[in-house]
Structure formats: structure tokens, C-alpha cells
Amino acid sequence: MIRFLTAHSPQGADTACLAYYNPIVTRDFERGQVRSGRLGDAQALFDHPDILYTPSNLWAADRSWVVCTDYDLWGTKVCGPRPLVEALLADLEIKAIRLPWTS
Template sequence: MDESAGVLAAARWPLAVGREADWLRELTCDDGLTGFMPPALPDAAWVLHSMYEHQVGPTGWSFVEYRRRAGAPCLAYYSPLLHGAEGFDNLHIRTGTLADALVLYDHPDEDGWTPSNLWPRDRSWVLCTDYDLWVTKVAGPPALIEALLDDAELEAVRLPWAT
């Protein structure tokens, strides 16, 4: 890892309080062992491969709208299994912005692991990536799911039970 990338990641995504994920725990009725797998909010899709392979914003958004959304405060939850945790009382969460989410790959305190969940503070959508799956579940508003499904550069499939 590039040392400057690690410093940038640590500065832009500091630790947050564990109770920030309480709403996910309640929503999923889960302990978050491998991440919280959310239900449709009200829609959902699987996005194959990596979300970070796609560098262009969704079509139909103005540059101003894209930057507004990219600057949204977000939270990232890491599965306790990734850190050798024995308990689930103090969840491992970082806070930053969507625009800076790419630096999570270089975070010096995460031993190369990526977050299990990522969501904005307004809780309008949530991502869930299990460490051993090649897909990311995205749950959120229909407009978000449609943008993912309509994007020719992404492989995405609507979850049939979400409609």
C-alpha cells in the first residue's frame, strides 16, 4: 500500500460509534456477523463484481447533483470476523463521505478488508458486500436501482422478491 494513500484513508474515514449500525441490526434482525443483509428499501438489486470498477456517475444526474450526492456523509461497517473480534457489542464503523469511499481500500487499520456495509447518514440506501461473494447487494429507492440496472457498464440484476 502506498503510504500517502493510507494516511489519506485514515484522515478521511475515522472511527465512528458502534451504535450507528443499530438501525441495520433492527432492520435485518441480524447480528452482522458477515454484514447486515438488508431487505428491499423498497427496491434492491445484485451488482456483480466490484462497485469501484465503475468510475462514471449515473446518467441523468447533473454534475452539481452528482457532487452533492458524492459529498454525502456515509458510514462503513466492518464485519467483526474480519478483525478477529469475539463479541458483537462494539461494532467497527468508520465515517466519511461517498466521494472518499475509494480510499477505504487503502485504510491502514483494515488489513486490506473492505466494508461489509456502506450507507449514507440519511439511510436512504445501503450496500452489503459479503467477503466471500462476488456481488454487492444494493437496497434503496427505485430510482437508484433503475440507474444501476440501466447502466451499460454494470452487471446488475433486480432481486425478484424486491418488486
């Protein structure tokens, strides 16, 4: 996933991004936790020594795309520019479907 985000972000690996951890995952019910960094260093955002699961949301600071996932990675939603979505849909290794728009 990170390679697609990097390829479709204007700043590439230098894209500023944020990762939000759900309070259920952090076991801190008073607040969630947001970490910031560069897309090229996304692994550091995902490898938190005190948290066993991935962030619930990862997004570009400029809000050009967002990735939403469940804590156990059973499914992921990506919203972003059409070329990013089309690249994900066309990839042979990623199982992707387009969700219908609802009002």
C-alpha cells in the same frame, strides 16, 4: 458503484456515509468497526491499513441507500431509490439483477 451512489444522492460527493466492517474481517470479535466520512472520500473508508477486505455495509447517514457486500466482493446488494436501482440495472459494465421481493 461509488459514481452511481454519488449521482443519486442529494448531497452528491458530500453525502455523509458510514462503513461497517464485520468482526470476522477485523478479527475483533468483541465488536465490529464503523468508520464515517463523505461519499466523495469513500476510497478512504475502503482503504483501512489494518483490514484486507472491504466493509460489509456502506450506507448514507440519511439512510437513503445501503450497499451490502461479501468480504471478497463476490456479490453486492444495493437498496435505494428506484432511479439508483434502475441506473445500475441499465449499466452495460455492471452485471446486475433485480432480486424478487419476499414477505
